[in-house]
Amino acid sequence: MEVVKPDGRLAQGERSAAAGDEILYRPIMKTGRGFYTVFALLSLVVLVAAYAYFTQFRDGLGVTGLNSPVFWGVYITNFVFFIGVSHAGTLISAILRISKAEWRRSITRSAEVITVLVLFFGLGNILIDLGRIDRVLKVIAHGRFQSPLLWDVVSITTYLTASSVYLYLPLIPDIALLRDRMKGGFRKRLYQVLALGWAGTEKQIHYLEKGIGIMAVTVLPIAVSVHTVVSYVFSMTVQPMWHSAIFGPYFVAGAIFSGIAAIIVAMAILRKVYRLEDYFREVHFNNLGILLLVMTCLWLYFTFSEYLTVFYGAKPDEIKVFMEKISGRYAPHFWFMVVTCFVIPFTILANNRTRTIKGTVIASVSVNIGMWLERFTIVVPTLMHPRLPYETGSYSATWVEWAILAGCFALFALIYMIFTKLFPIVSIWEVQEGRQKAQGEVAERLKTYLPA
Amino acid sequence: MKVPDGAREDRIVLGVQISIVICFYFFTAGFFAFLWHAVYRSVADNDHPVHAVVLASVITIAFLILASVMTMVFSVIIREGRKKFPANGGLANETEIK
Numbered sequence: 239m240e241v242v243k244p245d246g247r248l249a250q251g252e253r254s255a256a257a258g259d260e261i262l263y264r265p266i267m268k269t270g271r272g273f274y275t276v277f278a279l280l281s282l283v284v285l286v287a288a289y290a291y292f293t294q295f296r297d298g299l300g301v302t303g304l305n306s307p308v309f310w311g312v313y314i315t316n317f318v319f320f321i322g323v324s325h326a327g328t329l330i331s332a333i334l335r336i337s338k339a340e341w342r343r344s345i346t347r348s349a350e351v352i353t354v355l356v357l358f359f360g361l362g363n364i365l366i367d368l369g370r371i372d373r374v375l376k377v378i379a380h381g382r383f384q385s386p387l388l389w390d391v392v393s394i395t396t397y398l399t400a401s402s403v404y405l406y407l408p409l410i411p412d413i414a415l416l417r418d419r420m421k422g423g424f425r426k427r428l429y430q431v432l433a434l435g436w437a438g439t440e441k442q443i444h445y446l447e448k449g450i451g452i453m454a455v456t457v458l459p460i461a462v463s464v465h466t467v468v469s470y471v472f473s474m475t476v477q478p479m480w481h482s483a484i485f486g487p488y489f490v491a492g493a494i495f496s497g498i499a500a501i502i503v504a505m506a507i508l509r510k511v512y513r514l515e516d517y518f519r520e521v522h523f524n525n526l527g528i529l530l531l532v533m534t535c536l537w538l539y540f541t542f543s544e545y546l547t548v549f550y551g552a553k554p555d556e557i558k559v560f561m562e563k564i565s566g567r568y569a570p571h572f573w574f575m576v577v578t579c580f581v582i583p584f585t586i587l588a589n590n591r592t593r594t595i596k597g598t599v600i601a602s603v604s605v606n607i608g609m610w611l612e613r614f615t616i617v618v619p620t621l622m623h624p625r626l627p628y629e630t631g632s633y634s635a636t637w638v639e640w641a642i643l644a645g646c647f648a649l650f651a652l653i654y655m656i657f658t659k660l661f662p663i664v665s666i667w668e669v670q671e672g673r674q675k676a677q678g679e680v681a682e683r684l685k686t687y688l689p690a
Numbered sequence: 691m692k693v694p695d696g697a698r699e700d701r702i703v704l705g706v707q708i709s710i711v712i713c714f715y716f717f718t719a720g721f722f723a724f725l726w727h728a729v730y731r732s733v734a735d736n737d738h739p740v741h742a743v744v745l746a747s748v749i750t751i752a753f754l755i756l757a758s759v760m761t762m763v764f765s766v767i768i769r770e771g772r773k774k775f776p777a778n779g780g781l782a783n784e785t786e787i788k
Binding site: 441 | 703706707710717721724725728729731732737738741742745746749752753755756759760762763764766767768770771772
């Protein structure tokens with residue numbers, strides 16, 4: 239066991255461990271050919287998506303599969319999915335930080351970045367769905383608080399701001415480390431500005447930790463409210479299979495579910511690409527895998543409750559949508575969702591032998607596919623059978639929508655990659671602080687709740 | 691009087707840092723204007739003003755917390771950094787983080 243010296247200086251073992259942290263600077267200091275190749279490939283996908291959007295902008299929403307009465311499709315599915323994934327970072331990082339889970343130290347940053355980025359994609363899909371982007375000004379000029387859509391605008395803006403601050407504050411000491419390493423040039427100046435003159439004095443550390451603590455507590459209710467409000471966009475209408483009291487918690491649970499899955503996938507890629515095996519260890523995947531297992535069961539419980547209630551009530555409007563999902567046109571989507579959200583992850587994660595890094599990643603990819611399908615099967619079948627006496631609608635997404643979906647994922651990966659080239663993807667100071675203090679603190683904490 | 695290059699650069703860095711906070715305040719102020727304009731219209735049109743006031747108040751409190759945290763962290767870190775190292779920050783690890 240490494241000894242923490244009373245004056246806070248590093249013991250020998252820790253010094254060598256700190257030297258090992260050099261690997262965390264490597265992606266920032268050096269850029270290999272692989273980066274440029276992936277960058278070019280992703281840029282190509284983004285360009286195709288940009289062309290698709292340009293086509294839609296020029297010719298109108300007629301180039302999509304959207305119609306009357308199915309006026310929401312892939313874009314709104316993306317919106318709900320991305321907002322859900324955004325719960326990855328802030329919520330999970332905040333929960334782990336507040337509960338003082340020491341294993342969080344190397345994973346929080348990668349999760350917090352996901353949150354901030356995907357929120358932009360969530361909002362972006364709404365703008366794309368509007369068709370004419372200038373219509374967003376109407377929300378600003380004529381927004382009414384009676385509309386859940388305005389609640390969305392307000393809560394997502396608050397969440398985005400809070401998440402950005404929550405991402406930035408723990409970055410400050412790491413930016414200062416980078417500032418000290420850079421010899422000169424634009425990056426040196428960028429780090430100089432963003433480090434705010436950080437020198438690691440006691441007062442600075444005290445206030446920074448205070449700020450992070452306040453943000454961790456503040457961001458939790460905001461994050462829960464965001465996905466609850468997203469669910470209200472559906473449940474506050476009287477459409478069949480939308481007007482449900484459990485939609486709020488159902489959406490929040492689903493968001494945390496897909497969020498955890500997204501973190502696992504991101505961690506696995508970073509681990510492989512930047513050789514961060516020492517930072518994203520088996521134990522991290524195992525712990526997150528257990529969390530994912532719990533959420534899998536919770537998801538099944540919510541889904542079962544929701545569908546059983548509709549089936550047992552058998553109201554004519556609702557049963558049409560229900561049958562459309564169970565045995566109709568959207569049955570393949572629905573059953574594939576059940577397999578990917580429950581059967582695959584549960585089978586893998588419930589077994590100690592298969593809950594390996596590889597197993598956890600397979601389960602997470604499966605969950606993310608399943609959760610996208612879940613959002614899709616919530617949005618589309620209901621609109622096909624609206625409560626009002628419309629003709630039964632149909633919806634088939636066009637290449638424009640698929641290209642924009644692919645572009646969203648590619649652009650997300652691209653910006654994430656750029657982030658890793660500018661800032662450490664593992665919080666260096668928190669890892670080092672953990673080495674210095676965590677063992678002592680955990681020992682103290684144990685004393686407080688174990689019998690003498 | 692000729693200002694040394696280092697001091698000039700330091701002033702620019704400080705200026706940009708302060709600008710970041712000011713931009714945040716502008717954003718917050720703009721958001722408040724949007725919120726309370728919607729409240730004003732709901733009162734003027736008698737369009738469920740109580741709902742509007744309650745919702746806007748909750749969000750206002752959230753933004754006030756965010757603005758306070760930003761002010762606290764920025765002001766303390768910048769001031770302390772300049773006190774310790776006039777050239778806008780010295781070594782990142784003065785005390786605890788080596």
